[in-house]
Each structure stands twice: as C-alpha cells, then as structure tokens.
Amino acid sequence: MHGLDAKALAWVLCAGLIAWGCASTNAPDRWLPEPENVPLDAYGSWMRVRSDSGQVLGELIAFAHDTVFVADSVLHAIPSGIIKTARLVKYDEAGLIGAAVPLGFLSTVSNGWYLVFTGPLWLIGGTIAAIARALDPIIDYPGEPLAAFRAYARFPQGLPTGIDRSSVRMKPPGNPAERPRRRR
C-alpha cells in the first residue's frame, strides 16, 4: 500500500477511535438491548450521572422535576441541581457502521480513476456517518435537558407512590428478552 493510502486509512481509524471514545457507554456487557429489541425491553435505559457527590452508573428508574432516580444495586436519588453531566444510552449500536467505513474505503481500489471521488466519499462521508451513528443512541446532559431523559425511564410516569424503594434494582446483565412471536 502506498504511503498516501496508509495515511488515509490511519485517518479513518483515528476518526473511528475518536468516535468510539466520544460514544463510550460504560454499560456492562450485554446489558444494552439491540435497537430492534428496545420495544420489548421493560426496563429503563442505561444512565451515567456525574454530580457533586460522585458518579452513578445504572438503570434510569424515574425522573422527577428535581430528582433523577438511578438504580445499580440500590436506588440512588440524585437532586437535579447537583448534576454536572449525564449520559443516557438507549441501545447498543454495535459499531457496524464504524467497521464498515474502513472496509468501504478499501473497496474503492476497485474503482480505478473514480477512486478520487469514492475514496474521499468514504473517508469523509463515512467517518461523519460513523460518528453520527455512534452518537445515535446517546442523549447527553447538558446538551439536552434532563426532561428529555424521562421517556427512557423504567417508570416514565414517575416513581410510583408506595413503591418499596429498597427493592428497586437495576436490570440484571444478560440478554434482553427474546423477541416473542407476534400475534395478529
């Protein structure tokens, strides 16, 4: 491979790594559902909250106007006012687009002279698409208001009154529910 090819490929890989770094989730392995299984998942989405009192990682249980409830092995009630940053992850995007870009870029060697168009198409467009894809499942605070997280809580209606808070645990790691056979 020529020097220029190597540079271009390195650029793609760097961009991919940056995208991967920007979109890190810290979720346990196999905790996040695949996008097509989100409609089946009865739990809340993965959440990382950094506040004055530290960092909490777990399932978003509920959101009230002044409190965010996140569960790991226990339920944390985090006042909204002390939250510095928060990240919600809706699903596991699996990184397929990120993996496709270097392959697509390499395949342009089959394009002869037209490579001068298809190469940059993959290099620039593909990198942008990979970064955008990595960020698809993510909602970040303060970029978005905390209220935008509510729909992804286990209890979007708010923490049910009378619930035994000490019994609330985050979803156990593992494969989310199998897609049931639809009835029609």
Place this chain on the structure above:
Amino acid sequence: MRAFWLACVCTLSLLGGCTAYDVERTMLTPDSLRTLNDAGIRQLEVSSPYVKAHLKSGNLFRFDAWTIHTESSTITGHAILFNASRDTLSQGTYSLGFDSIAILETNVVRNSGSAVAITVFMGITAAVAVNCIANPKSCFGSCPTFYADDGDGPRLQAEGFSSSIAPALEAADIDALFHAQARDGEIAVIMKNEAFETHVVRHVDLLALQHREGSRTFVTPDGQFWESPSQLTPRSATAPEGDCLSSLAAADGNERYSLADADYLGAKEEVTLNFLVEPGKPYGLVLGCRQTLLPTYLLYQTFAYMGSDAARWIAQLGQQEIREPDRMAGLIGGIEIFVPGRGGEPVFAGLLNEHGPLAVDMHLMQLPAFTDTAATIQLRMTKGTWRIDYAGLAELSRRVEPARVQPAIVLKGGVEDEHARGALTDSARVLISLPGDEYTLRYRLPHSGGPYEYFIESRGYYLEWIRQEWIREENPLFLSQMFLDPEGALRRMTPEFKKVEPDMEECFWRSRYARP
C-alpha cells in the same frame, strides 16, 4: 483481477446487508389517546407493533398484538404483565381502559440516517466496480500519459509509444504538446502510469522549436518539423452522418467520430473536406485525432485468446517468426488521405496511423501542390475507429529543427528523484514505472527567446498486466483465425464488440488507475 473486483463487490454487498436501526420513542397520555382518529391508530399499529402500557402502580403491560377502541376508550390485545420489578406476573388477552393507563409508550424502529448514507456510498462504489467487471476490455490501458499546463492547469496532451507493447517493439514517439504553455522559462510535464501496466521508459525529451510570431509547427509521421504561418479551416466537411464542420474546425475537444459497423468491424467510411487554396503553394493536411477504443478492444481480445500463453506470445512479438497480426491491423488501419489527381480523380497521398486512444495528437501530412483553387480531400478510415478533433490545411513555409532538451529536474511525490532523472538522461538505463506512479519532469527552455512550439519525444515500451478475466477466454482457434482469417475474425467479433461499444469510452476513462 476479476477475483479482486468480485471480492470488493462482495465486501460491499456485505456492508449493504448490515442494517443499523434507530428507535423513536413516543409517550402518549390517556388524553392524547382519546384524540387519535382511525388513521392515526392504523399508523400507530403499523409503525409500532409493540406498545407498553405503564400503569400508575408501576406495573407494565407489554402488548404484542393490540387494538385501540376510541369509542370505548380501551386498548385490547395480547400482553405480558410485569410488576414494578419487571417480574412476569401473567400473560393473556387484556382490555385496559385509558384511565387505568398512566403512559402508553410506542417505539418506532427505523433505519438510521447513517445506515442510509453508508448504503448510498456502498451503492456508488459497487456500481463503479461492477461496471469494470462487466466490461473488462474497456478498462484503462495504453502507455504513459503526459500532462502539461495549458494555462488553466494540467491537461492530458500526449501518450507515449502506444504501439510498443513488447521489449522488441521499443520505439520512440513524438507527440505535440499543442496546448502547452511555459512558465518562467520552464515546461513541466507530468508523466503518469494510470493503467495496470509496467512502463519501461528510455527517455522523455522535450523538443522545442522556435518559430515566428503567429506561426505553428507540425510534425510529419517521419519526424519532419514544418513551420506553418497560417492554417486554413475547411469550407465544408461532410461525413456519412452529414455536415461535421463544427466538430473539425477547431482543436477544441469537440470530436467527430462514428460507431463501428453493425455487421463488420472492418467496414470503411469517408469524410470529405473542401478547402479554398492557392494553387502551387505547399500545403500539408493537419489532423488532430486519436483512436477510439476499437483497436484497444481488439488488442485485449488478442491477449484474451492467447490466454495463459500470452506472456510467451508477447515476448516473441517483433521477432522474425512471430509478428503482430499485421493483416488484422491492416484491416482496421489508419486514416488514408486522398487528394485530387490530375484528372480530378482521388489519389492516395498518405496514411496517418499513430496508435493511442487517450490524447489527441496533431499530425501533418505533406500534400502535393494543388492545381485548382477548390481542393477536395478525402479521409478514408474504418468506421468507429477514429476520433477527429481538428482538420485543417497548413501552409508550409520551411523545415525547422528542434532543440532537444532533457529533463533538468525529475520529481516524484514532490521530492527530487535523482535516480529517475539519471535513468531518463542515460540511454543505457531505463526508468520503470508501475501503476499509480507519477513523475514531474521539468525542462529548462533554451535562452534564445520565443515563441516556441513544444513536442515530447518518449522512447520505451510497456507490458500489459494480463487480467484473469482475459485468460478465461483462451482460445487457440480464435487466435489462429485472427492471424489467418482476420476478416472472418472481425465479422465474428462484431456482435460482442457492439454490445460493449456504447459504454466503452466512459468506462475506460473511469477505470484509470488512481491512488487512494
């Protein structure tokens, strides 16, 4: 090569098979459920096969088959009931009143915009690659290409030693840099290898000819340079399709060409040019032309019939016992020039037959003196074989000799390459270039003022890389026919060529080798 392209297309197909979904979640309150009309409900049923009904207690019904009844304000269907800890409590058919639901959650799964973009990129890349697979004989080939500044930037102006397809056929080739412009006493020529070929270059010298202001200089096939103070454009130009004067009047890239005959690739056609001349004056016909891809196709088809034995055949080309398929080449031929004889009948005046489908080259053919003011010149050529950009009559004033200039500096990748310069200036050495290689050759012009006309003289030969898809067509019988019965071979190959002819030119240029 075919396997390589197929691998690329398969990779792209796999990429195309990779889907990436995004999820759009919507929360509906009981009040908003009541406002849904039939169309809204149907749309929801289609887009969100599953819905989750969150109860105020924290329990959850996940419906996998459901219907909303606005008249009774209920949602009915098959569901699983989870408690607040999301343990499964039961499953069955349920009917929930809107008032018992805190939030109805819908999730629409759709293709991610990024996946759509990648699919589009994949489609574009695959389309280009598939075109190369489908039409391998139209993929870019044919000798080194030379680019020089025409005032607006680098422009393809010449191709070197197109006929030299084997070591024994090494030859020098003179091409006009008709549109080249010097800058700061220098001419920079970019030499590229844009094909799957190995180029063996002995030298690339600039030939500079000082001439009078307003004059141009042209070269004959035997290497004579003639200064021309004026050039006449035809009063009329006609071809089988009709008037073609607008295509031939200026060297502007607007070329006159035709398609090959539908029954026989060797069929001929004529273009007739009419000039108003001064009897007795020395004139020469100037043609700016290049070949179409028909000769390239026939060359590649010959290699294909040679198949796995092609290397041995090519190695023996030019030797006494094995010669080029001269009869085949003769049937396709060059441009035959006819001028009026004493009795007005057309008389053969010469043949222009420089090979190469890439760059338009300017050729001069000296003509006998005309005896009448109306001069009719006929060009006879094989249909679909030549693209003519310019046809004019040059008044010839004197023979001139060029100053030969060797490259003063050779750059590769923007860095001075002394080894390459040494190879190009030492006749005992050669410069070998591979696909994607690009050299900038800088020539310092003589200090005797101007203006100058520039030509490039390149000497060397090139070796085609035999493509796998060619070898699959190995056929000694058809190969023999090309040598022994070239007319029959041309007739037999006509239908195949006509199938690919419409897209050949576009595909050919698109398949130039380029670095990522």
